[in-house]
Amino acid sequence: MAQIILENLSHSYLPNPSKDEDWALKPMTLTWEDGGAYALLGSSGCGKSTLLNIISGLLRPSRGRVLFGDRDMTGLSTMERNIAQVFQFPVVYDTMSVRDNLAFPLRNRGLPQDQVAARVAEVAEMIGMRDMLDRRARGLTADAKQKISLGRGMVRQDVNAILFDEPLTVIDPHMKWELRTQLKDLHRRFGHTMIYVTHDQTEALTFADQVVVMYDGRVVQAGTPQALFDAPEHTFVGYFIGSPGMNLMDARIEGATAHIEGVQLPLAHGYGALEGKTQLGIRPEFLRLGTGQEGLPYTIRRIEDVGHHRIVRGHVGKADVNVIVPEGQPIPADANRVLPDPVHAHVYLDDWRVAPSNLERAA
Numbered sequence: 001m002a003q004i005i006l007e008n009l010s011h012s013y014l015p016n017p018s019k020d021e022d023w024a025l026k027p028m029t030l031t032w033e034d035g036g037a038y039a040l041l042g043s044s045g046c047g048k049s050t051l052l053n054i055i056s057g058l059l060r061p062s063r064g065r066v067l068f069g070d071r072d073m074t075g076l077s078t079m080e081r082n083i084a085q086v087f088q089f090p091v092v093y094d095t096m097s098v099r100d101n102l103a104f105p106l107r108n109r110g111l112p113q114d115q116v117a118a119r120v121a122e123v124a125e126m127i128g129m130r131d132m133l134d135r136r137a138r139g140l141t142a143d144a145k146q147k148i149s150l151g152r153g154m155v156r157q158d159v160n161a162i163l164f165d166e167p168l169t170v171i172d173p174h175m176k177w178e179l180r181t182q183l184k185d186l187h188r189r190f191g192h193t194m195i196y197v198t199h200d201q202t203e204a205l206t207f208a209d210q211v212v213v214m215y216d217g218r219v220v221q222a223g224t225p226q227a228l229f230d231a232p233e234h235t236f237v238g239y240f241i242g243s244p245g246m247n248l249m250d251a252r253i254e255g256a257t258a259h260i261e262g263v264q265l266p267l268a269h270g271y272g273a274l275e276g277k278t279q280l281g282i283r284p285e286f287l288r289l290g291t292g293q294e295g296l297p298y299t300i301r302r303i304e305d306v307g308h309h310r311i312v313r314g315h316v317g318k319a320d321v322n323v324i325v326p327e328g329q330p331i332p333a334d335a336n337r338v339l340p341d342p343v344h345a346h347v348y349l350d351d352w353r354v355a356p357s358n359l360e361r362a363a
């Protein structure tokens with residue numbers, strides 16, 4: 001196993017790319033640590049599968065290199081890279097039994113029969129198919145076939161990495177949770193590098209130690225789930241992670257003050273002079289409802305009770321703004337203001353987070 005390094009990588013499906021939008025992947029340099037459990041998260045079309053297929057060797061990048069440690073793998077096949085990949089839809093041999101499907105990658109590598117049998121039994125247990133080992137794959141449900149695909153992806157212990165491309169799409173919701181837990185377990189036990197592509201934040205945050213967020217062909221942030229929640233580096237990360245996502249309001253920033261809808265809000269830090277599109281980002285968890293004159297003018301549209309808390313949906317000027325109100329905390333009937341907690345407010349310039357300037361830290 002080895003660190004996987006993507007060096008100055010970019011990719012276009014067009015023969016002669018010229019404009020920015022011709023590139024499915026914009027230039028990036030990224031390191032995947034050996035043994036890491038990663039999620040590659042982003043909305044449809046942002047380039048996740050393209051990136052995964054470049055790592056596995058199914059696709060050759062237009063520019064840049066793929067390194068495993070210090071070995072250049074850019075021109076090598078998936079087989080030569082020793083990588084297992086599980087796709088969104090089942091890839092199984094219909095005429096073979098479940099057992100032979102699971103054993104196939106091991107027999108292919110010449111593993112002794114007793115080791116094949118032991119490993120197949122272990123994986124069959126993991127995917128809940130021990131009783132079905134002698135069944136032919138043909139005639140099984142899509143769900144069962146996808147479990148076989150997952151099992152085949154996980155059966156070899158000597159791979160450099162296991163790549164999963166939205167592998168649970170066809171699996172029923174209850175089994176989804178169980179399989180994800182087992183993948184995490186498997187990661188703990190065997191320490192493979194795992195990269196799990198998804199557009200579902202719950203899947204990403206429950207599976208991964210590190211989440212790599214993509215937007216429009218770029219990696220906009222890579223970090224722990226907590227880091228993505230606490231300090232989203234890009235407005236897309238703020239909006240995409242969290243339920244509901246981060247609130248964003250157009251703001252004029254002057255030093256340690258944000259001006260929104262004619263109201264001056266003190267910030268915890270100073271930001272100097274910012275030119276461009278400036279916004280204040282604050283998560284619904286860090287807004288408080290108020291009455292009277294203090295804070296930002298707020299109009300409530302509706303209140304959703306989601307069990308352990310309520311989500312208040314409304315707006316400040318033209319911006320949709322949501323507030324999470326913890327259980328037991330009253331919502332005043334005449335609430336007409338929101339008050340941000342300055343410690344958890346972030347400033348964005350042209351969608352990228354601005355690091356506070358220490359020199360201008362507010363008193």
Ligand SMILES: Nc1ncnc2c1ncn2[C@@H]1O[C@H](COP(=O)(O)OP(=O)(O)OP(=O)(O)O)[C@@H](O)[C@H]1O
Nearest residue numbers: 013014024042043044045046047048049050051199
């Ligand atoms: N074989 C291809 N030929 C041409 N364009 C492609 C090809 N595959 C992907 N693209 C384009 O490249 C961009 C990135 O697609 P990609 O499939 O990598 O995104 P994704 O994030 O995996 O999306 P999804 O979640 O929908 O699979 C998209 O604009 C897509 O239309």
